[in-house]
């Protein structure tokens with residue numbers, strides 16, 4: 484994956500993203516429900532990574548309106564869309580930032596992110612870094628994608644002996660096995676299926692939200708071969724069902740002893 488390519492494709496999709504992002508909406512709701520269930524008190528400094536157009540930002544801000552917020556994204560265009568959801572003069576700073584290399588000097592009570600970390604080059608290294616930005620009892624709460632995501636695509640391409648091009652996503656047990664000094668880690672897996680008119684509509688939806696960047700080194704299929712695979716994925720009559728595996732959980736910094 485090339486980071487400037489990721490930035491560019493999300494930037495281009497910033498104005499169409501909301502039209503084709505029901506799963507991202509669903510994941511943001513799931514994350515909000517999880518945070519509400521924690522009944523957190525004394526949340527003063529908060530950071531969001533990969534805000535996109537602001538599905539999560541708007542909802543999570545409403546939970547902690549008195550906190551200081553730093554809301555960030557790799558793409559300036561996405562950040563602008565998010566900014567437009569908030570009235571001017573709120574206690575929020577917006578900043579273009581690569582969440583893998585946070586340029587912040589603060590520590591946070593809450594760091595949140597929904598469906599952005601699957602774009603990181605080095606997930607465990609980045610989580611380690613972010614966990615070090617947590618105050619005692621601070622939490623890094625996020626969703627990311629798990630390995631059953633687009634399993635229908637993977638199985639079909641494998642059956643036809645075609646290169647798959649999907650990213651490698653960590654399993655929930657892999658995430659739970661991560662060890663960060665002074666922190667505990669707790670993740671669960673959630674499956675969501677989404678129906679599309681056919682295989683072409685699925686691919687178009689990915690493009691509309693800017694999520695079509697394949698694994699690095701992937702050599703795209705010829706137009707004819709891709710058309711054949713998309714037809715096999717689902718037609719007008721039967722539709723195309725796609726699975727998304729959402730991993731949800733938190734890394735919590737223990738209280739200082």
Ligand SMILES: C[S@@+](CC[C@H](N)C(=O)[O-])C[C@H]1O[C@@H](n2cnc3c(N)ncnc32)[C@H](O)[C@@H]1O
Nearest residue numbers: 493507533534535557558561581582597599602
């Ligand atoms: C699928 S969208 C999710 C957006 C939003 N959180 C939501 O729930 O709808 C992924 C977002 O992550 C951003 N992103 C990708 N890589 C990033 C990185 N390394 N640091 C910060 N943001 C990143 C993209 O620009 C895009 O806005």
